[in-house]
Amino acid sequence: MKSDPTNSERKTVALDAQWSAVARGYRNALILAAALGVAAIAVSLVAGRPAVGLFICIGLAMGGYNARKLWTDTQALNPETPSPKTAVMKTSLARLGLITVLAFLVAALWRTNGWGIFVGLVAFQLEMMSLLLRPLRRVVAP
Secondary structure, eight states: OOOOTTHHHHHHHHHHHHHHHHHHHHHHHHHHHHHHHHHHHHHHHHHTOHHHHHHHHHHHHHHHHHHHHHHHHHHTOOTTSSOHHHHHHHHHHHHHHHHHHHHHHHHHHSTTTTTHHHHHHHHHHHHHHHHHHHHHHHHHOO
């Protein structure tokens, strides 16, 4: 039985299409985060606490930064490094540590409104995972 030489090419094209679906989901997550930020500011203005909406927007932006940095760190991985898992762990811990420290500093400095930064971070992670779950599942388990 002879193997099809275009089989690997087809798999590559299919995988590229799946990754483009992930990229599209990420772009949609950023668009939805911007819409959530506008809604948060509008609701907080109506409620008389405009600073909360601003901090929610900052949290959404920090979540977007985290996702973008993860994407670029993943693409920059070199498979020939001695321990790629250690490299991923170090960059992830540094990135998440920085975001966590900044979020806690904001929450501590602006105690009555600073908690909104955590709401923004959580909201971004939830909406991003809901938009990326299906495309990532196709890439990871084809």
